[in-house]
Amino acid sequence: MKNRPNLFTDYRKESSIFPNNTQKFWFAVLILVSCTFPFFLSSYWKLLVTTSLLTAIACWGLNIVSGLAGQINLAHGVFVGIGTYVSAIIGGVATSSVIGYELDMIIWLPLSGLAAAFVGILISPVSARLKGLNLGLVTLALVFIGSHFFSNLKFITGGAGLGRKAASLKFLGQDLEAGLQIGNVLLEKNDIIYYFSLFLCIVMGLGVKNLTRSKIGRAFSAIRDRDIAAEALGINLFKFKMYAFALASFYAGIAGSLLFTIAGGVEPGTFNLLYSIIFIAIVIIGGAGTVLGPLYGAFFFTTLPGIIQAVLHATGLSDTGFFLNAGEIERIVFGFFIIFFLIFEPRGLWGIWFRLRNYFKAWPFSY
Amino acid sequence: MSNVISFKDVSLNFGGVQALKNISFDIQENSLFAIIGPNGAGKTSILNCINGIYKPTNGSIEIFGEDTSNLEPDEIANAGVSRTFQNIELFENMTALDNILIGAHRHINYGPVQGLFFSKKARNEEEKARKISEDVIDFLEIEEYRYSYIISLPYGIQKRIELGRALAMQPKVILLDEPAAGMNNEETEDIARFILDIHEELGITVILIDHDMNMVMDIATEVVAMDFGEKLFQGLPEDAAKDQKVIDAYLGVSG
Numbered sequence: 001m002k003n004r005p006n007l008f009t010d011y012r013k014e015s016s017i018f019p020n021n022t023q024k025f026w027f028a029v030l031i032l033v034s035c036t037f038p039f040f041l042s043s044y045w046k047l048l049v050t051t052s053l054l055t056a057i058a059c060w061g062l063n064i065v066s067g068l069a070g071q072i073n074l075a076h077g078v079f080v081g082i083g084t085y086v087s088a089i090i091g092g093v094a095t096s097s098v099i100g101y102e103l104d105m106i107i108w109l110p111l112s113g114l115a116a117a118f119v120g121i122l123i124s125p126v127s128a129r130l131k132g133l134n135l136g137l138v139t140l141a142l143v144f145i146g147s148h149f150f151s152n153l154k155f156i157t158g159g160a161g162l163g164r165k166a167a168s169l170k171f172l173g174q175d176l177e178a179g180l181q182i183g184n185v186l187l188e189k190n191d192i193i194y195y196f197s198l199f200l201c202i203v204m205g206l207g208v209k210n211l212t213r214s215k216i217g218r219a220f221s222a223i224r225d226r227d228i229a230a231e232a233l234g235i236n237l238f239k240f241k242m243y244a245f246a247l248a249s250f251y252a253g254i255a256g257s258l259l260f261t262i263a264g265g266v267e268p269g270t271f272n273l274l275y276s277i278i279f280i281a282i283v284i285i286g287g288a289g290t291v292l293g294p295l296y297g298a299f300f301f302t303t304l305p306g307i308i309q310a311v312l313h314a315t316g317l318s319d320t321g322f323f324l325n326a327g328e329i330e331r332i333v334f335g336f337f338i339i340f341f342l343i344f345e346p347r348g349l350w351g352i353w354f355r356l357r358n359y360f361k362a363w364p365f366s367y
Numbered sequence: 368m369s370n371v372i373s374f375k376d377v378s379l380n381f382g383g384v385q386a387l388k389n390i391s392f393d394i395q396e397n398s399l400f401a402i403i404g405p406n407g408a409g410k411t412s413i414l415n416c417i418n419g420i421y422k423p424t425n426g427s428i429e430i431f432g433e434d435t436s437n438l439e440p441d442e443i444a445n446a447g448v449s450r451t452f453q454n455i456e457l458f459e460n461m462t463a464l465d466n467i468l469i470g471a472h473r474h475i476n477y478g479p480v481q482g483l484f485f486s487k488k489a490r491n492e493e494e495k496a497r498k499i500s501e502d503v504i505d506f507l508e509i510e511e512y513r514y515s516y517i518i519s520l521p522y523g524i525q526k527r528i529e530l531g532r533a534l535a536m537q538p539k540v541i542l543l544d545e546p547a548a549g550m551n552n553e554e555t556e557d558i559a560r561f562i563l564d565i566h567e568e569l570g571i572t573v574i575l576i577d578h579d580m581n582m583v584m585d586i587a588t589e590v591v592a593m594d595f596g597e598k599l600f601q602g603l604p605e606d607a608a609k610d611q612k613v614i615d616a617y618l619g620v621s622g
């Protein structure tokens with residue numbers, strides 16, 4: 001037997017999510033702090049943060065198919081829409097114009113993810129045949145097909161310009177539309193949605209992390225970087241592209257099922273091309289292919305209006321009739337960031353965070 | 368001894384270019400089968416036909432007695448055929464270890480849902496793959512590069528890691544496309560030693576392409592010489608060196 005001084009056997013520790021206890025600790029602190037948000041955030045900021053959490057879930061989905069597996073998908077917003085309407089049908093209120101069964105969230109939440117995943121599986125064979133821009137064009141067509149269905153299936157969506165109510169909140173038989181009284185604390189409906197979103201965001205974020213340390217994530221990256229070599233290594237391209245689209249759409253569907261319950265209603269025109277493009281922009285700004293990037297990007301994009309408003313307010317510019325309004329500034333800033341990240345920091349906000357962290361790690365006595 | 372791979376009258380055309388012209392040969396189990404020939408002779412085309420990246424225009428190829436005309440490259444790989452490429456085809460943005468783990472892909476058995484939850488099954492399967500990879504790392508003596516990103520590694524080491532990725536498949540047959548190209552003498556000797564070990568210790572059938580006659584003469588058990596898509600010679604290495612057609616083909620190139 002050869003002498004094997006470098007033989008390495010502690011595999012398990014190396015592939016764990018948190019390599020050390022410090023990270024575990026801060027993750028726990030972050031979750032605990034997040035749980036207190038509803039008690040001191042204004043309702044406007046609660047809305048922004050909840051939307052950020054759900055947007056992050058949708059962006060993780062896009063990151064799986066585009067960032068990890070390298071398949072262009074311009075139709076991610078359509079899958080969010082599918083999740084929204086499946087939940088609205090199952091969990092929403094019926095009116096004279098739209099159907100709705102007012103069933104429990106425990107039914108519509110997983111089903112909206114699964115329905116979106118099913119449609120993702122249906123279109124995945126296209127990605128096995130087409131690559132790059134051609135695949136982009138087919139998914140572009142999907143956006144228009146989706147828009148057509150969304151605005152014409154009036155008994156589901158209420159029709160263009162009108163819309164319908166989103167799913168109503170009933171969980172395990174408990175009606176949560178009017179909030180929930182626990183002891184002498186009253187949680188409003190939007191607080192409850194916040195907690196659901198937080199929970200899903202944590203679970204599904206860990207899911208992405210798990211994927212990247214699994215055979216599935218490695219196969220995705222292999223297909224993205226060199227599909228011919230991947231195939232020669234025994235990776236079934238057809239099967240793994242299908243997994244990528246299914247997982248991505250599942251994430252989109254779950255996000256979509258809750259996204260519009262906060263505002264209460266949804267108009268089918270929402271799911272247009274721009275809506276899908278924004279997800280791509282968020283993933284690019286956050287850092288495509290990274291685990292935390294989409295989360296950073298989603299928070300950045302979603303809270304940007306709130307931050308700009310706060311800045312305008314603090315500087316007194318909002319009263320003096322500054323020549324740009326908040327919406328215009330928001331679009332300019334966002335556009336600027338997309339260009340900036342595409343050119344200077346392809347790894348997005350995650351890349352900046354990564355560099356900062358390494359900078360502080362190198363700092364003496366940082367531990 | 369049984370045939371691992373049989374070419375039966377295989378032709379391969381690209382538009383007007385005939386990359387392979389009516390090639391037939393059998394590769395026996397446990398041989399170290401070398402394919403030599405000048406630039407553009409059709410050597411790489413033979414490997415690409417074996418692992419299904421190219422489909423012959425005419426003729427048929429059998430691997431382990433099975434016709435492969437309807438098999439995809441991944442199916443051929445999963446039958447136990449792995450390879451390296453002439454121009455290194457590693458995943459540059461990943462570590463050496465991740466590359467080798469991808470090589471072990473076919474030994475890891477769990478689906479996407481288990482991946483999402485990193486279930487106990489997934490954990491155990493990953494551990495199994497890691498053991499396979501560590502054995503390869505140990506075999507090729509590349510411990511110190513385990514966590515290095517491919518981009519940061521020198522060419523010779525990259526070649527070795529690509530060999531490692533192919534070995535992690537635990538193949539029955541390995542196809543090596545110019546494994547010593549661009550290497551200095553010392554590195555070439557290392558590679559020759561590894562190829563011999565793969566052949567003798569691991570008992571893997573090796574199909575080796577090389578320009579360089581010397582290494583082939585030293586280690587091959589059988590040689591096929593190619594020129595302009597035609598098979599010039601098949602036989603023992605020492606006979607190849609004496610064969611007039613082979614000598615002419617090589618002189619034709621250098622002269």
Ligand SMILES: Nc1ncnc2c1ncn2[C@@H]1O[C@H](COP(=O)(O)OP(=O)(O)OP(=O)(O)O)[C@@H](O)[C@H]1O
Pocket residue numbers: 381384385386404405406407408409410411412413453
């Ligand atoms: N994909 C392709 N498309 C068109 N022509 C090709 C293709 N692949 C190979 N050929 C042609 O087929 C012939 C044989 O090529 P091949 O790569 O098999 O040669 P080789 O013996 O490996 O040469 P080298 O020593 O340069 O690697 C060449 O003329 C080449 O130009």
Ligand SMILES: [Mg+2]
Pocket residue numbers: 410411412453
């Ligand atoms: Mg070649």
